[in-house]
Amino acid sequence: MARKIIIDTDPGQDDAVAILLALASPELDLLGLTCVAGNVPLALTAKNARIICELANRTDVPVYAGCDTPIARKLVTAEHVHGKTGLDGPTLPDPVMPVQDQLAVDFIIDTLRAAPAGTVTLCPLGPLTNIATAFHRAPDIVDRVQEIVLMGGAYFEVGNITPAAEFNIYVDPEAAKAVFAAGVPLVVLPLDVTHKALTTQPRVDAFRNLGTPVGQAVAEWTGFFERFDKEKYGSAGAPLHDPCVIAYLLQPDLFSGRHINVEIETASDLTLGMTVADWWRVTDRTPNALFIGDVDADRFFALLTERLAQL
Ligand SMILES: [Ca+2]
Numbered sequence: 001m002a003r004k005i006i007i008d009t010d011p012g013q014d015d016a017v018a019i020l021l022a023l024a025s026p027e028l029d030l031l032g033l034t035c036v037a038g039n040v041p042l043a044l045t046a047k048n049a050r051i052i053c054e055l056a057n058r059t060d061v062p063v064y065a066g067c068d069t070p071i072a073r074k075l076v077t078a079e080h081v082h083g084k085t086g087l088d089g090p091t092l093p094d095p096v097m098p099v100q101d102q103l104a105v106d107f108i109i110d111t112l113r114a115a116p117a118g119t120v121t122l123c124p125l126g127p128l129t130n131i132a133t134a135f136h137r138a139p140d141i142v143d144r145v146q147e148i149v150l151m152g153g154a155y156f157e158v159g160n161i162t163p164a165a166e167f168n169i170y171v172d173p174e175a176a177k178a179v180f181a182a183g184v185p186l187v188v189l190p191l192d193v194t195h196k197a198l199t200t201q202p203r204v205d206a207f208r209n210l211g212t213p214v215g216q217a218v219a220e221w222t223g224f225f226e227r228f229d230k231e232k233y234g235s236a237g238a239p240l241h242d243p244c245v246i247a248y249l250l251q252p253d254l255f256s257g258r259h260i261n262v263e264i265e266t267a268s269d270l271t272l273g274m275t276v277a278d279w280w281r282v283t284d285r286t287p288n289a290l291f292i293g294d295v296d297a298d299r300f301f302a303l304l305t306e307r308l309a310q311l
Contacts, residue, residue: 002029003249004119004146006108008066009242010038010126011048012086013221017304018125018242019049020214023056024307025250031111031120032062034104038126038171039078040086042068045126048087050095055217056311059097066104066130070172078167081228089224090217108134112141121249124150124179125242127168132175135182147185149249151242152176153262153275154191155291162272166191169264170273177264186289188262189244190275193255193292197244198237199226203301207308214311240304247300248292250307254299257292261285 005028009015022028033053035046046065053061069075082088100107108130112120122145124131135142152168153176154160161167169176180186199222208219226238233239248255258279265274277291 002027003121004029004031004115005121005123005249006031006034006111008034008036008122008124008126008130009049010036010040010045011052012039012045012082012126012242013089013225014240014242015125016048016052016087016221017218017240018246019052020056020218020311021243021246021304021307023058023061024310025246027250030061032064032107034064034066034108034130036066036104036126036130037068037075038168039082041075041077042066044086046099047095048085050097050099051087051092054095054097055092055214062100063097064100064102064104064107067133070127070129071132071174073172076161076171078161081225083224087221090220092217104130105134105137109138109141112144117144118146120144121146122148123245123249124148124152125245127171128152128175128179129172132172132178135178142182142184145184147187148179149187149189149245151189151194151245153188153277155275155277155279157191157195159274160191164271165273166275169275173264173266173273176273177266180262180264180288187248188289188291189248190291191239193295194239194241194244196295197240197297197300198235199240200237203237206301206305210305210309212309212311214308218308243304244295244300247303251303254296254303255292256294257290259287259290261287262289262291
């Protein structure tokens, strides 16, 4: 039976690739996309999610709009990486499919209450505002979550939005703190691993060579934010962050990490949103996350390309 997932997302070109990978994978049953403010404001992430579904001819996937601001802070966005729309690159038509009337947080709560306990996995690809809000409003759902597999944080790679913090955690550190403390089985795909999943030229060419609208769009999306990232990191390509979450669900053996304690800094101005990961196990704090450190990047891109060819 396919594994039930909800993708919580702020598309984002790399979110788009992650969503497409999930749609192309029969092992996964995508119950819905819940959108959150992050890379760009909520109106755009909810629009972009629908553009992605329509590109894949999957207008059956319901798209929900969620929280438009972090729990306790002003929204910080990342147009400098993703462009004005959040999905700059290829020109794609405005979506026709609607946003659902139900709000994202209510959808998350209702879905977890309706499904048998331990059968729904949450896949956050943006700030954790929707998930933390759902847990706060309906504490009974926390124990019903099978697993949370999220993209966020960093230890060895430290930060990408500040010298100390990764974007998703930085935007809503209070939400992240609540989710990391919730006691749900948690897998974290931090910059430490996503910075090893680089869109080198041969990998982007492989997307384009699929010869499909999806392959063309993915090549153009990765080409768009690559310009920024290559300059920033001096690397051979851009990190393809969010698809690592979906690839982990499909082939966890591509990844390796450590089960450790990870705490979120919410007080310091200087290191706000830092994921303080006890990688070297120097404290006796209780492990709360599988913190991934490595990926077989060639196999990851082979999986991604092979699956995208199905769309
Ligand atoms: Ca994202």
